[in-house]
Amino acid sequence: xxxxxxxxxREAAAKWREQRDQPGWSAEQQAAFxxxxxxxxxxxxxxxxxxxxxxxxxRLSALRVSKPExxxxxxxxxxxxxxxxxxxxxxxAAWVSYAPQQPRERVYxxxxxxxxxxxxxxxxxxxxxTGTTVRVSSDTRTRRVTxxxxxxxxxxxxxxxxxxxxxxxxxxxxxxxxxxxIRRDPGRFEVALVEGKARLEAVNGKAxxxxxxxxxxxVVIATANTITAEKKAPQTLNNDLGWRRGVLVFRxxxxxxxxxxxxxxNTQKIIIANPEVARLTIGATIPTxxxxxxxxxxxxxxxxxxxxxxxxxxxxK
Amino acid sequence: xTSDFNREGSVPRKAGALMTAADTDDWFVREVLPLEAAxxxxxxxxxxxxxxxxxxxxxxxxxxxxxxxRQKPDPVRPFVFTVARNLLLNRARHENxxxxxxxxxxxxxxxxxxxxxxxxxxxARQDLHRFQRALDRLPPRAREVVVxxxxxxxxxPEIAARxxxxxxxxxxxxxxxxxxxxxxxxxxxxxxxETP
Numbered sequence: 001x002x003x004x005x006x007x008x009x010r011e012a013a014a015k016w017r018e019q020r021d022q023p024g025w026s027a028e029q030q031a032a033f034x035x036x037x038x039x040x041x042x043x044x045x046x047x048x049x050x051x052x053x054x055x056x057x058x059r060l061s062a063l064r065v066s067k068p069e070x071x072x073x074x075x076x077x078x079x080x081x082x083x084x085x086x087x088x089x090x091x092x093a094a095w096v097s098y099a100p101q102q103p104r105e106r107v108y109x110x111x112x113x114x115x116x117x118x119x120x121x122x123x124x125x126x127x128x129x130t131g132t133t134v135r136v137s138s139d140t141r142t143r144r145v146t147x148x149x150x151x152x153x154x155x156x157x158x159x160x161x162x163x164x165x166x167x168x169x170x171x172x173x174x175x176x177x178x179x180x181x182i183r184r185d186p187g188r189f190e191v192a193l194v195e196g197k198a199r200l201e202a203v204n205g206k207a208x209x210x211x212x213x214x215x216x217x218x219v220v221i222a223t224a225n226t227i228t229a230e231k232k233a234p235q236t237l238n239n240d241l242g243w244r245r246g247v248l249v250f251r252x253x254x255x256x257x258x259x260x261x262x263x264x265x266n267t268q269k270i271i272i273a274n275p276e277v278a279r280l281t282i283g284a285t286i287p288t289x290x291x292x293x294x295x296x297x298x299x300x301x302x303x304x305x306x307x308x309x310x311x312x313x314x315x316x317k
Numbered sequence: 318x319t320s321d322f323n324r325e326g327s328v329p330r331k332a333g334a335l336m337t338a339a340d341t342d343d344w345f346v347r348e349v350l351p352l353e354a355a356x357x358x359x360x361x362x363x364x365x366x367x368x369x370x371x372x373x374x375x376x377x378x379x380x381x382x383x384x385x386x387r388q389k390p391d392p393v394r395p396f397v398f399t400v401a402r403n404l405l406l407n408r409a410r411h412e413n414x415x416x417x418x419x420x421x422x423x424x425x426x427x428x429x430x431x432x433x434x435x436x437x438x439x440x441a442r443q444d445l446h447r448f449q450r451a452l453d454r455l456p457p458r459a460r461e462v463v464v465x466x467x468x469x470x471x472x473x474p475e476i477a478a479r480x481x482x483x484x485x486x487x488x489x490x491x492x493x494x495x496x497x498x499x500x501x502x503x504x505x506x507x508x509x510x511e512t513p
Binding site: 005006007009010011013014015017018019021022040041042044045046048049050052053054056057058059060061062063 | 449495
């Protein structure tokens with residue numbers, strides 16, 4: 001390694017990190033970035049380094065005081081920040097006067113086909129899948145997320161003193177140091193534990209299910225009247241969470257199920273006209289927005305008929 | 318290059334499961350990056366008068382990372398310093414330097430390896446404080462832009478409008494700012510890493 005190379009790699013990493021953040025990051029840019037990353041582990045490490053620090057720098061947002069529009073002087077924010085930091089370090093009383101009295105609650109939503117990552121001040125991350133709404137609130141004692149609808153992946157930094165609780169309908173998941181997924185559809189709740197530990201509780205005694213501790217691979221699905229638990233291999237779970245990478249992974253999946261899944265992500269809905277077509281199975285990895293890719297396969301591989309009507313695509317024999 | 322570790326043989330390790338690339342990344346960020354300040358100190362002492370400490374540090378990272386893709390070293394800290402020492406020894410041999418005084422310090426350094434971390438709330442505050450101090454050491458323009466982005470939460474177009482500069486210039490300042498911030502934050506002693 002030459003004398004300047006660590007430096008130049010680190011500078012390049014910072015440029016990538018900044019570019020990735022910008023709206024309109026394209027598939028070509030992603031490909032170039034992937035190529036750069038895989039060129040050398042030294043590149044990857046340079047990137048991990050800057051990415052890690054830059055994400056942690058989000059903690060600085062705790063210093064935000066009021067509407068930024070009020071700051072006309074460019075120098076003001078830094079000064080205010082110092083003052084606030086002192087307040088924060090002095091502790092409770094001074095801090096409270098800057099913070100709203102009640103625990104703050106914020107609502108985050110994604111539309112059809114949307115995907116967002118929320119980074120919480122404590123380092124926890126919540127990835128929202130398509131058509132998802134969560135309410136997030138936290139105070140000094142608890143961190144609480146309510147999954148109103150949709151699906152989210154949680155990567156939670158555990159705290160013994162500030163439990164992280166996810167509410168989803170009649171169920172409550174309490175993090176015990178965890179990565180997990182929760183999906184809520186009308187009348188249906190699903191949780192899958194990827195890593196760590198979590199406790200699942202039924203809030204409403206109807207299902208009469210005792211609290212259960214989940215371990216990695218556990219998948220629990222509850223409807224109004226039933227509750228089923230199964231164990232999934234890490235690879236299967238990883239496939240189920242393909243949306244985090246922007247893809248849907250199907251293995252021996254009936255076309256009806258593929259269509260239903262794609263419909264979650266796209267406003268252009270697929271309708272399968274015949275039951276025998278619906279029962280055909282495929283194995284494929286399809287981009288979450290890959291309606292067109294799917295119809296091409298249906299047409300090319302299965303010789304099915306594709307018909308566009310308004311905002312729907314009808315697939316038939 | 319995992320031979321650093323095997324040659325040493327004295328560092329205990331437990332069998333670890335095979336890790337995916339993402340796991341290795343997470344592991345690296347969580348376990349290794351927090352050691353940067355101590356590692357730089359060690360390398361600086363050993364390479365007095367040499368300007369290549371940053372490269373050495375990066376070399377150590379590469380070796381540690383590659384070793385971890387095969388097996389996660391546990392405990393991490395002695396492993397990292399063993400890699401660093403071996404790298405220094407190799408370099409010394411290569412350069413025909415006879416003695417490296419600080420290399421012998423490794424054991425002394427090891428004493429403080431397992432000190433308990435501060436509690437999480439304290440760490441969160443310290444972390445904030447650390448970033449605040451780091452911000453103050455950025456070049457003025459880079460600092461201004463980072464403050465607007467990270468504290469005020471402004472978008473690039475908003476920052477560009479406010480400062481009367483091009484968006485691409487905002488991006489350049491942000492990249493410079495995050496690069497320097499990374500060196501400062503990781504290079505400062507006592508960085509506990511990502512604060513839980």
